[in-house]
């Protein structure tokens with residue numbers, strides 16, 4: 001379908017005004033992938049059926065395509081296999097095939113954009129998967145990738161007890177120490193295809209003292225552990241963080257920072273990062289600094305629900321506090337550590353924290369675009385306007401009435417191309433292998 005065509009809706013969520021509106025038609029150009037017109041109809045201007053070639057989404061609830069602001073395409077659920085075992089034991093082929101499958105699942109669950117924050121020992125393969133999706137080889141969300149996350153020696157890399165020097169390959173990210181290496185690493189990441197720089201402000205560096213049964217949830221296997229066997233501690237000095245951000249700004253690329261300690265988060269926000277991931281111990285002081293520095297919070301409630309059960313109520317409360325104070329939120333679950341295709345769990349948990357539905361939907365659309373660096377990412381998506389990417393999702397039910405509505409994705413369009421219709425995959429999924437050339 002090369003000519004522009006229209007999508008007709010009866011109930012559509014407009015994230016720019018955070019409200020549901022009626023009788024909107026959107027015209028899209030599948031060649032450019034852009035919205036070419038958004039118009040308001042009168043209720044009677046369309047009959048029972050729409051013009052040939054158009055799409056009728058009346059009776060469904062329509063949204064911009066969702067943006068998951070924190071994902072890992074090469075990771076599958078830690079409940080299936082630990083992070084260490086995935087990195088150490090799964091072949092490159094298996095991990096790539098899994099990623100292809102994760103991308104298809106994500107797209108069909110309504111996510112037209114993934115902000116993928118670290119390839120988890122797969123080097124620059126995330127950039128290569130991104131390019132394969134962009135070339136039309138496989139279906140998937142539009143990817144913005146970090147390639148290898150930056151951390152200092154021994155901070156974020158697979159470790160086992162069977163290595164004399166404590167190093168287990170392949171490494172999880174890129175190891176850098178000192179200001180000069182920080183500068184060089186950012187340059188190397190950009191050259192290697194990164195859209196985003198990701199670094200760790202802190203991590204569980206002392207884990208080999210009371211070895212965990214696995215590396216990422218915080219579960220130890222020592223008989224008599226202290227109260228905090230594997231505490232998160234800083235991995236970079238302020239000067240190193242400052243250089244990462246300074247060099248990224250020079251290269252016009254946004255910076256995302258993993259921070260679980262309050263101290264690490266404060267340092268990263270002060271250095272000028274665009275987003276803080278997690279903020280396990282976020283408080284008023286941190287949130288006020290984030291507001292002052294225009295820093296976005298990605299609370300990753302969906303992974304915390306699984307690995308921080310004891311503190312989860314507090315985590316929901318602190319997320320609500322961040323919202324009430326006015327911190328900019330983007331919706332990202334650390335998807336991959338729990339199954340791809342269940343990304344909307346993050347929206348459900350933000351609602352459970354007490355954030356109004358409309359604000360949650362806005363943080364999963366426009367908020368996601370802002371987390372990707374706004375115009376630094378080179379395109380616009382996440383709302384309905386001429387010149388914005390034609391990403392459209394429709395649900396069978398209305399989330400104002402049905403708390404599981406976000407799980408009932410009926411229709412998915414990305415860049416003006418339909419990938420799911422009437423609840424079923426279409427396009428590359430259909431029998432479109434023709435021999436007529």
Ligand SMILES: [Zn+2]
Nearest residue numbers: 070072117334
């Ligand atoms: Zn993550």
